[in-house]
Amino acid sequence: MEALLQVRDLHVQYNLEKAGHVSALRGVDFEMTAGQSVGVLGESGCGKSTLATTIPGLLPAGASITRGSVRLRERELVGLEEMELRSIRGAEVELIHQEPALALNPVLRIGAQIADIVRAHMPGDRGSAIRQTQEMLQRVGLPGERFFRAYPHQLSGGQRQRVVIAQALVCRPQLVLADEPTSSLDSTTQSEILSLLQTLRQEMRVSLLLISHDPAVLATLCDRVLVMYAGKIVEQGPLSEVYRRPRHPYTQALLSLVASRQSGNGNVRLPAIPGHPPNLSQLPSGCSFEPRCAERLGACAVREPEEVEEGERRVRCFKYGG
Amino acid sequence: MAADGAQVCVGVEPLLRVERLSKSYVHRHPLLLRQHPVTALNGVDLVVGHGCFLALVGESGSGKSTLARCLACLERPWSGSVWFHGKDLVKLGEAELRRTRPKIQLIFQDAATALNPRFSALDLVEEPLRIQHYGSARARRQKALEAMAQVGLPPDCAQRFPHQFSGGQRQRLAIARALVQEPELLVLDEALSGLDLSLQAQIMNILFELRQQHALTYLYISHDLGLVRQVADEVAVMDGGRVVERASAAELFRSPQQPVTQALVRAVPEIAGIRPVAGSW
Amino acid sequence: MRYLVRRLLHAVLVLWGVSVLSFLFSEMAPGDYLAEMRMMPQISKETIAAQRAQYGLDRPLPIKYARWLKSVARGDLGYSFAYNMPARKLLGVRARNTLMLTCTAVLLSWLFAIPLGVWAAHHQRGWAGRVFGAGTSVLLAIPDLLLALVFLMVAVRTRLLPPGGMVSVNFAELTPLGKLQDLTAHMLLPVVVIVLGTLPMLVRHVRAAMLEVLDAAFIRAARGHGLPERWVLFRYALPAAANPLISLFGFSVATLLSASLLVEVIMSWPGLGPMLLEAIFARDLYLVIGAVVLSTLFLVAGNLVADLLLYAADPRIRTGEP
Numbered sequence: 072m073e074a075l076l077q078v079r080d081l082h083v084q085y086n087l088e089k090a091g092h093v094s095a096l097r098g099v100d101f102e103m104t105a106g107q108s109v110g111v112l113g114e115s116g117c118g119k120s121t122l123a124t125t126i127p128g129l130l131p132a133g134a135s136i137t138r139g140s141v142r143l144r145e146r147e148l149v150g151l152e153e154m155e156l157r158s159i160r161g162a163e164v165e166l167i168h169q170e171p172a173l174a175l176n177p178v179l180r181i182g183a184q185i186a187d188i189v190r191a192h193m194p195g196d197r198g199s200a201i202r203q204t205q206e207m208l209q210r211v212g213l214p215g216e217r218f219f220r221a222y223p224h225q226l227s228g229g230q231r232q233r234v235v236i237a238q239a240l241v242c243r244p245q246l247v248l249a250d251e252p253t254s255s256l257d258s259t260t261q262s263e264i265l266s267l268l269q270t271l272r273q274e275m276r277v278s279l280l281l282i283s284h285d286p287a288v289l290a291t292l293c294d295r296v297l298v299m300y301a302g303k304i305v306e307q308g309p310l311s312e313v314y315r316r317p318r319h320p321y322t323q324a325l326l327s328l329v330a331s332r333q334s335g336n337g338n339v340r341l342p343a344i345p346g347h348p349p350n351l352s353q354l355p356s357g358c359s360f361e362p363r364c365a366e367r368l369g370a371c372a373v374r375e376p377e378e379v380e381e382g383e384r385r386v387r388c389f390k391y392g393g
Numbered sequence: 394m395a396a397d398g399a400q401v402c403v404g405v406e407p408l409l410r411v412e413r414l415s416k417s418y419v420h421r422h423p424l425l426l427r428q429h430p431v432t433a434l435n436g437v438d439l440v441v442g443h444g445c446f447l448a449l450v451g452e453s454g455s456g457k458s459t460l461a462r463c464l465a466c467l468e469r470p471w472s473g474s475v476w477f478h479g480k481d482l483v484k485l486g487e488a489e490l491r492r493t494r495p496k497i498q499l500i501f502q503d504a505a506t507a508l509n510p511r512f513s514a515l516d517l518v519e520e521p522l523r524i525q526h527y528g529s530a531r532a533r534r535q536k537a538l539e540a541m542a543q544v545g546l547p548p549d550c551a552q553r554f555p556h557q558f559s560g561g562q563r564q565r566l567a568i569a570r571a572l573v574q575e576p577e578l579l580v581l582d583e584a585l586s587g588l589d590l591s592l593q594a595q596i597m598n599i600l601f602e603l604r605q606q607h608a609l610t611y612l613y614i615s616h617d618l619g620l621v622r623q624v625a626d627e628v629a630v631m632d633g634g635r636v637v638e639r640a641s642a643a644e645l646f647r648s649p650q651q652p653v654t655q656a657l658v659r660a661v662p663e664i665a666g667i668r669p670v671a672g673s674w
Numbered sequence: 675m676r677y678l679v680r681r682l683l684h685a686v687l688v689l690w691g692v693s694v695l696s697f698l699f700s701e702m703a704p705g706d707y708l709a710e711m712r713m714m715p716q717i718s719k720e721t722i723a724a725q726r727a728q729y730g731l732d733r734p735l736p737i738k739y740a741r742w743l744k745s746v747a748r749g750d751l752g753y754s755f756a757y758n759m760p761a762r763k764l765l766g767v768r769a770r771n772t773l774m775l776t777c778t779a780v781l782l783s784w785l786f787a788i789p790l791g792v793w794a795a796h797h798q799r800g801w802a803g804r805v806f807g808a809g810t811s812v813l814l815a816i817p818d819l820l821l822a823l824v825f826l827m828v829a830v831r832t833r834l835l836p837p838g839g840m841v842s843v844n845f846a847e848l849t850p851l852g853k854l855q856d857l858t859a860h861m862l863l864p865v866v867v868i869v870l871g872t873l874p875m876l877v878r879h880v881r882a883a884m885l886e887v888l889d890a891a892f893i894r895a896a897r898g899h900g901l902p903e904r905w906v907l908f909r910y911a912l913p914a915a916a917n918p919l920i921s922l923f924g925f926s927v928a929t930l931l932s933a934s935l936l937v938e939v940i941m942s943w944p945g946l947g948p949m950l951l952e953a954i955f956a957r958d959l960y961l962v963i964g965a966v967v968l969s970t971l972f973l974v975a976g977n978l979v980a981d982l983l984l985y986a987a988d989p990r991i992r993t994g995e996p
Contacts, residue, residue, distance in 0.1 A: 255587070258616050258617060261662075284589050286664060341624070343594035343595045
């Protein structure tokens with residue numbers, strides 16, 4: 072199957088005025104085929120949100136791609152002019168932000184905010200844009216005139232997230248990047264939104280890159296998973312295999328946490344990964360996970376491990392070579 | 394322990410007793426005459442035992458946050474009583490309330506918005522002591538540094554400002570600030586929601602330790618049943634402004650009675666086939 | 675509706691209060707209309723006393739105020755001693771002249787301020803932003819007085835534009851088109867001076883409001899959907915930034931009668947300003963009171979207009995955000 076998205080050796084830096092540079096992405100390599108659903112798992116600061124904003128060229132001022140390539144169906148996105156990127160955004164690549172309440176304009180009706188996207192990218196007049204908007208709203212479970220004319224503050228958190236999903240899918244893009252789409256919602260709404268995403272993804276045959284710090288969220292939707300730590304992908308492969316037999320110590324630790332949570336083993340002390348993610352402006356030499364790793368080897372503190380491939384799985388750890 | 398958490402809470406003298414607490418918000422339309430009352434609390438009955446880790450769960454709009462604010466005396470309910478040390482908090486005068494407030498502390502979800510960005514970390518933790526005219530400046534500083542150490546914030550970050558801390562560290566700061574006032578009951582309103590899983594576990598461990606050391610009682614409000622199942626002794630479920638079910642954590646997850654509880658339990662995403670790894674975590 | 679009634683009552687209260695205070699202050703100021711006459715030894719005391727009785731200046735304050743109120747109820751605004759005619763007609767003409775200047779100036783200022791402010795916010799970084807900042811600072815620092823004098827001097831020297839006044843001597847004999855041309859020629863300089871005085875502040879406010887909004891997540895989201903930049907600025911950012919600007923507009927309306935005082939005096943424009951000044955010096959009691967109350971009326975109306983506009987423009991206020 073042909074590759075939809077190819078990211079090679081992606082390096083992204085943030086320029087902080089007084090504090091110098093911070094490397095948010097330090098060599099990210101992965102591929103997605105059409106119709107796949109890939110999850111990105113990692114804690115805050117690992118670079119997953121940066122990855123999501125880099126692909127459609129939405130990095131904030133002060134951040135830049137210093138190396139690497141991002142190809143969408145053989146088309147190189149790095150280095151494209153803003154005008155060209157604008158035609159790709161919305162029509163081919165879409166991004167769902169973390170906080171739905173903030174992603175919507177408070178003084179415009181939601182119907183207008185969706186119809187605008189249609190008018191910007193699809194041929195046709197205002198009437199056809201409205202029709203497509205109404206159809207999309209129906210699909211996400213917000214039917215009728217009442218929702219079309221509603222303002223964002225009149226909707227609940229879950230409903231606002233549905234609007235954002237409608238915005239993302241209305242032009243039928245090939246790739247949707249969803250950055251923690253459910254972390255601000257309560258658990259019943261969260262499961263509703265996730266199942267909505269699943270349904271729409273299958274119906275509209277959209278490829279999905281889902282980002283979350285919660286492995287359970289990814290398990291409901293994704294075929295493959297990329298585990299990120301300190302700006303690099305430390306493990307990737309088919310989700311069910313990676314979850315059942317995690318290789319990288321970080322993945323093992325993270326999943327172990329979730330497993331103990333599920334078994335409800337309320338000890339007086341919870342298992343946790345000791346320490347915290349490294350400060351990206353002061354990275355240690357060697358493997359970035361080494362200070363917290365329970366299975367350190369001699370080489371770990373000296374150099375960074377290379378990626379080792381085995382079938383569909385890749386790991387960055389000296390335990391497996393590298 | 395959560396497994397036999399019922400034993401911790403049953404037969405224990407109640408620290409706090411809430412009786413038929415009710416509160417509505419009246420929303421007045423700015424130009425027209427319309428008013429619609431929104432009922433937040435509809436006769437809440439709740440007992441919190443000494444030393445208990447009670448979780449309060451429910452969907453958005455069930456009234457959890459309103460209850461938290463009423464218990465911390467930040468808002469006054471319309472009717473009902475909150476019995477604490479033999480006194481009804483609802484009926485206390487301002488002076489007495491000021492004396493009681495330090496004993497019930499509230500920690501919010503987003504510490505960043507609760508912390509004054511112009512104060513250094515040490516100032517923030519000292520502030521409540523200053524307001525209560527506690528001891529000398531040196532004694533206050535000492536107590537503040539102690540509290541910070543207990544939550545895992547080393548003294549060298551005392552002069553840093555909130556925006557220079559990570560989200561997890563800010564949350565610890567909020568806990569230190571509450572700790573300094575020697576509370577008996579700590580109400581945590583979604584205080585760990587949205588944090589990384591490992592961070593949640595670390596801060597929860599700190600809370601466990603503090604509970605042992607200072608004989609604290611916790612009222613933990615959350616919509617994240619996954620975490621609740623792991624840490625709570627007992628769970629109370631709120632719906633439509635009332636408590637509709639209450640059981641030990643294990644019991645609630647084994648056989649939820651009410652439909653709303655069943656829906657909440659069902660909504661917890663589970664991953665099949667993963668096992669905890671015995672390690673030196 | 676209840677709110678509106680409350681505001682109207684409040685407005686009436688303010689007007690009443692201002693009129694009372696004005697009377698009080700003029701009473702406290704030494705002398706009255708006949709003060710100059712008293713200093714001339716040729717005029718006998720009896721004549722002065724008779725004049726006082728005729729003008730009603732010998733009555734105590736409450737009586738004077740009551741008589742004035744009664745005449746206001748009739749539609750009169752008292753009597754001008756200096757001009758020897760009812761105050762209302764005088765005030766009406768002068769107010770109209772002032773409004774001609776200020777309405778034009780306010781309209782032009784806002785028409786220029788909005789696109790300039792939006793443009794400045796959009797190009798905030800880079801040399802354009804710095805030039806803009808310097809330009810507005812300079813304009814703000816120049817006193818209106820200086821601007822007026824400079825322009826007046828230019829007019830006199832170049833003879834391109836009439837040096838003051840409202841109409842030419844032969845105005846009555848001109849054709850309608852000629853009259854319009856003549857009026858415009860006379861209006862040009864005063865309007866330009868007023869606009870130059872108010873424009874920098876307005877542009878800065880527009881720019882500041884826009885900058886605050888452009889940082890918001892929903893603007894990034896709008897760009898993320900690939901919407902054209904023009905739409906993002908004018909359809910998404912500007913309406914959301916409108917609240918402080920609407921209040922500012924209300925302030926513009928409120929000062930419609932008072933903003934041009936200085937310019938009118940210097941450029942001999944026969945507006946409310948110069949007349950008020952003369953009336954104060956001459957102790958022309960009812961003229962002063964009338965002018966002050968009229969200005970207050972505009973002030974109150976301006977605030978009311980701002981509130982109504984805010985209600986119309988912000989859906990959150992309109993639908994009563996809980």
